Amino acid sequence: MKIDKTQKGAELTVALEGRLDTVTAPELEASLGELAGVTKLIIDMAKLVYVSSAGLRVLLAAQKKMDGNGGSMTVRNANEEIKEIFEVTGFDEILTIEA
Amino acid sequence: MRFRSKLTVQILTGVVVAFAVLCGLVSYIGYCEFTEALEDQYEARAYSTARTAETFITPGFLSSVDLLSPEWRAKYDRIRGEWQRLANTQGATFIYLYRKLDRGYERFSVVMSVMNSSAPYTVFASGSVLDNMPEIYQPAYKKIYEDEDADRAVVTVYREEFGSDEFKSGDHITVLLPIRDAQGGVRAVLGVERQMQELQNVRRTYVRDVLLTTATLLLVALLLYGWYLNRRLLNPIEKIASEALRFARENTHPSVPLRQSITGSDEIGQLARTIDQMEIDIRDYIEDLTRITREKEQIQAELNVATQIQADMLPRKFPPFPERKEFALYATMTPAKEVGGDFYDFFLIDDDHLALVIADVSGKGVPAALFMVIAKTLIKNRAAMGGSPAEILGTVNNQLCDGNEAGLFVTVWLGILEISTGKIAAANAGHEYPAVKRADGVWNLMKAKHSPAVAVREGLAFRESEFELRPGDSLYLYTDGVAEATNAENELYGTARMIEALNRHADEPVEQLLPSMKSEVDAFVGEAPQFDDITMVTLRYFGG
Numbered sequence: 170m171k172i173d174k175t176q177k178g179a180e181l182t183v184a185l186e187g188r189l190d191t192v193t194a195p196e197l198e199a200s201l202g203e204l205a206g207v208t209k210l211i212i213d214m215a216k217l218v219y220v221s222s223a224g225l226r227v228l229l230a231a232q233k234k235m236d237g238n239g240g241s242m243t244v245r246n247a248n249e250e251i252k253e254i255f256e257v258t259g260f261d262e263i264l265t266i267e268a
Numbered sequence: 269m270r271f272r273s274k275l276t277v278q279i280l281t282g283v284v285v286a287f288a289v290l291c292g293l294v295s296y297i298g299y300c301e302f303t304e305a306l307e308d309q310y311e312a313r314a315y316s317t318a319r320t321a322e323t324f325i326t327p328g329f330l331s332s333v334d335l336l337s338p339e340w341r342a343k344y345d346r347i348r349g350e351w352q353r354l355a356n357t358q359g360a361t362f363i364y365l366y367r368k369l370d371r372g373y374e375r376f377s378v379v380m381s382v383m384n385s386s387a388p389y390t391v392f393a394s395g396s397v398l399d400n401m402p403e404i405y406q407p408a409y410k411k412i413y414e415d416e417d418a419d420r421a422v423v424t425v426y427r428e429e430f431g432s433d434e435f436k437s438g439d440h441i442t443v444l445l446p447i448r449d450a451q452g453g454v455r456a457v458l459g460v461e462r463q464m465q466e467l468q469n470v471r472r473t474y475v476r477d478v479l480l481t482t483a484t485l486l487l488v489a490l491l492l493y494g495w496y497l498n499r500r501l502l503n504p505i506e507k508i509a510s511e512a513l514r515f516a517r518e519n520t521h522p523s524v525p526l527r528q529s530i531t532g533s534d535e536i537g538q539l540a541r542t543i544d545q546m547e548i549d550i551r552d553y554i555e556d557l558t559r560i561t562r563e564k565e566q567i568q569a570e571l572n573v574a575t576q577i578q579a580d581m582l583p584r585k586f587p588p589f590p591e592r593k594e595f596a597l598y599a600t601m602t603p604a605k606e607v608g609g610d611f612y613d614f615f616l617i618d619d620d621h622l623a624l625v626i627a628d629v630s631g632k633g634v635p636a637a638l639f640m641v642i643a644k645t646l647i648k649n650r651a652a653m654g655g656s657p658a659e660i661l662g663t664v665n666n667q668l669c670d671g672n673e674a675g676l677f678v679t680v681w682l683g684i685l686e687i688s689t690g691k692i693a694a695a696n697a698g699h700e701y702p703a704v705k706r707a708d709g710v711w712n713l714m715k716a717k718h719s720p721a722v723a724v725r726e727g728l729a730f731r732e733s734e735f736e737l738r739p740g741d742s743l744y745l746y747t748d749g750v751a752e753a754t755n756a757e758n759e760l761y762g763t764a765r766m767i768e769a770l771n772r773h774a775d776e777p778v779e780q781l782l783p784s785m786k787s788e789v790d791a792f793v794g795e796a797p798q799f800d801d802i803t804m805v806t807l808r809y810f811g812g
Contacts, residue, residue: 188758191632191799219760221800222609222630222679222748229724230675250760258679258698259720 171216172200179240180209186216189224198227208240215246220254232264243267276502280494287489291482298478299471306467307441311422314443317358318420318460322445324350325365330447330455333379335395344380344394351382361387361440362461365447366398368413373406375399379456387463405442412446413454420445439464504530508543515547519554522547571634574607578637581644582611586779589616594687594812598778599805600786602749602798609636609678610747610801611644615651620687623651626699626745626805627680630721639676643668643722647682657682657695658732661722665697665730668723677723681745688812690737695730697722700751701763703770707740711770713763739811744770744781749802753789756796761789778806 170187181204189197204210210231214220220228228244235242244266247255255261324347334340351363364381378392392398401409408421421444440463447456511526522544530540579601588597599612609629617623625647629636646664661682668678681702683694694702698721701713716733737743746766753761769788773781782804789802 194631218758219752221752222628223632225721226630226675226677229677233675257700257718259718259724260698262720263724 170196172197174200176207179207180211181207182211182213184213184216188219188221189217189227190219190221191223194221194223194227197224198230201227201231204231204234204238204240207235208238210235210240210242212242212244213246214244214248214251217251218248220251222258225254225258225260228260228264241265275505276494276497279497280490283490283493284486287486291479291486294482295475295478299475302471302474303467306464306470307424310441310462310464310467311443313358314360314441314460314462315420317354317360317363317462318443318445318458320358321351321354321363321460322447322458324354325447325458330367330379331449348380348382351380352385355382355384356386359462360384360460361389361463362391362459364392364459364461365456366459367456368409369397373409373413374401376401376409376457408442408444409457412444412457416452418446439468501536504536504540508536508540512543515550519551521551571607574634574637575603578603578607578641581641583614588614592687594810595622595685596778596808596810597806598782599803600782601801601803602786603801604632604749604798607634607637608632608801609640610749610803611640612745612803612805613644613648614805615648617651617654617684622685622687623648624683624685624743624745624805624807625680626747626803627678627722628699628747628749628801628803629678630676632801635674635676639668639674639678643678643680647680651682651684656732657684657693658719658730661695661697661719661730662728665722665728666726669726672723677721679721679747683743685737685807685809690739690741690809690812691734692737692743693732693734695719695732697730698724700746700748703744703746703763703767704735704737705742705744705770705774707738711742711744711767711774713767737809739809741809742778743807743809745805747801747803749798749800750785750789750804752800753793753802754796754799755793761792765792778808781806 170185170189170193173184173186175182175184183197183201185197187193212228212231232242242265244255244264246268247266252261252266255264255266326343326347329340329343329347332340335344354360355363361384362381365379366376367379369375369377376398378394378396378398380394381391383389383391404425405423408423411418411421423442423444424440425442426439440461442459442461445458446454447458449455507529508526511522515522525544526540527537527544530537582601583599586598597614599614601608601610601612603610609632611625611627611629613623613625615623625644627640627643627647629640629643643664646667647660650660650663661680677698679698679700681694681696681699683692683702685692694716696716697719699718701715703711704714705711714735716735717731719730720728722728750766751761751763755761765788766785769785770781772788773784776784785804786802
């Protein structure tokens with residue numbers, strides 16, 4: 170998986186490419202770190218093909234951290250398969266998912 | 269000195285060659301310098317003899333050459349007598365006076381010629397004519413006759429260069445002087461020839477001495493150098509090499525470290541210390557590795573026990589309720605790692621209510637397995653207290669959120685079957701849609717509204733749905749290990765393939781359906797590794 174981070178002030182955009190699964194999820198978790206000082210986190214999934222439950226856990230952890238420091242997190246450009254995963258797992262009710 | 273290694277031979281061969289070349293070069297340069305100095309000396313002596321001989325020639329002697337005149341003969345005899353003494357005392361071989369006969373430099377007439385009394389040659393008689401002056405002399409005569417400023421001309425003849433026996437004399441040097449009249453015209457040429465026999469002898473001695481001395485020095489230097497090389501370089505290197513060899517074979521610390529026998533701050537000493545350090549590091553590393561491997565084996569053994577415990581937690585006795593004829597039930601779980609995060613469960617809440625659970629904890633391995641144990645226990649305990657599936661999951665959700673720092677969550681499908689009626693109340697917390705087959709129909713996904721997974725957030729309210737099983741209907745529950753099984757081309761198995769496979773095996777009894785489905789998934793995945801636990805539960809309802 171490729172992780173591409175762009176920070177503009179307190180806004181952090183993380184573009185993901187490949188598969189977010191058991192093998193790669195710890196990479197993303199380490200890469201995101203504590204998210205200190207970030208008030209707006211955008212996860213761009215335009216080039217992401219798959220999210221497993223381990224990946225969902227990392228997204229959930231990031232969401233909780235953003236909730237904890239009063240920021241917001243948005244998931245963008247998820248493909249149909251990933252959207253279905255969000256739907257099936259009920260994550261569409263937890264995460265803010267944009268087209 | 270022992271020549272015991274190739275290295276020694278190589279180094280010493282190089283040194284010998286270098287010394288020999290140097291020795292030859294020194295000898296050659298000495299030889300040339302020596303020859304030049306001696307030639308200069310011979311020339312100087314021949315020149316001085318010639319100058320002395322010149323002083324005896326009285327003015328007018330050459331202007332009236334008449335061999336028959338007794339007066340001229342008297343002058344001639346007197347000069348000849350002086351020259352003869354001069355030749356004998358000065359060591360000159362010949363002293364002669366020639367006159368050129370015509371325009372070229374080939375024909376000369378002999379005015380006078382004397383020879384050293386000890387020389388084994390003969391002289392040209394006065395008045396005789398030399399018809400062919402050897403070419404080697406001709407430029408010198410030309411110089412004497414044509415160059416007005418010339419006070420001498422020198423010819424050095426080496427017999428080997430000259431290449432013939434035309435001259436019976438050996439190597440020699442000849443100095444020519446012009447004898448001029450009052451007007452400066454050249455009347456005749458006075459020549460003095462000296463043998464250079466001494467030069468040969470002295471030079472031979474010199475070269476022999478130089479060669480002998482350098483050869484001796486070379487031998488001594490070689491012996492000393494070889495000894496030094498052996499002591500400072502080859503001995504230590506051999507020690508280091510044999511120690512490295514020993515270590516590679518035995519893998520043990522040396523009885524005496526190299527640094528004790530090889531001291532010194534040069535590269536050899538450094539090498540010895542480095543090898544010592546390397547051996548210590550390798551030993552430490554091997555010990556570490558052995559310890560870690562032992563620990564790993566222990567952990568592996570414990571994990572095997574954990575796998576067993578986890579497997580034992582899932583109901584594995586089939587048929588589970590042999591006395592109940594209303595339904596048949598079968599379930600399997602294949603963990604991807606030793607301990608997994610998937611689980612299933614079924615139990616009778618009371619005589620008329622059967623609870624069915626299938627769940628998948630996010631992540632894998634020990635953390636997921638621990639979370640699974642807690643989740644399974646909480647669900648079963650809460651279900652035993654009664655209540656709807658949504659109520660049960662609501663309570664369990666709050667309990668699991670409490671202290672869930674790792675952020676784990678679990679997707680759960682929980683259904684409660686009313687055995688007498690076939691009605692199922694179900695809550696789906698982020699889990700896959702179950703599949704249902706009607707008695708006379710085909711398998712289809714049973715889609716109902718989802719709720720988020722359990723333990724995602726505290727205070728979640730779970731949706732509930734209801735459907736009814738009629739006699740002959742079947743239910744199939746599974747985890748994403750089935751739907752998201754991935755082959756080598758990174759393709760997902762997907763629910764469409766799953767439904768097709770279910771329909772291929774629609775008529776099989778429950779105990780056969782699940783192994784068949786596992787084979788279908790395995791066939792799709794092929795050689796690719798199994799990433800996720802594969803868990804399935806199926807129920808066939810026969811009516812209350």
